[in-house]
Amino acid sequence: MxxxxAILLFIIALCWYYRKHIREGxxxxxxxxNRLLGYHLLPTNAGSFESDIEDGLTSSHFNLxxxxxxxxxxxxxxxxxEIMRIMKKQNVSFDEARLIRQQKLLKKNNIDPATGLPLDPKFVSF
Incomplete structure (x- = not known):
């Protein structure tokens, strides 16, 4: 007994010691x-341009x-x-990651990324 x-107290002590990691996990x-189920967090005012610059999200073409x-x-x-994830995953610069993200958005909305024209077969252009 x-x-x-003793084992129960040891487990409780470990959980208490690693509570921050458990909470974050x-x-x-x-x-x-939530993302898997299609839920997304609402935008907040938590960010700032200072933190974006510190994270390397600026360039000569897009100067914050x-x-x-x-x-x-x-x-x-x-x-x-999303931009930071693309930069890390594909090992590209900030400008390239923005371009990749924009092209994905265009494709998602059925727009040709190269021309900017809709891919809808009913589309008529003069």
């Missing part, structure tokens, strides 16, 4: 399950420093996580 009690698992200089009050880049 004493052995079972459960939160990540819940987020993945001008937003800081003009004291832009928006929350930062939209879909920042």
């Amino acid at each position: 004493f052995l079972y009690l 459960a939160s990540e698992l819940a987020n993945k399950m 420093n001008t937003n800081l200089e003009e004291e832009d009050s928006r929350a930062g880049l939209k879909d920042k996580e």
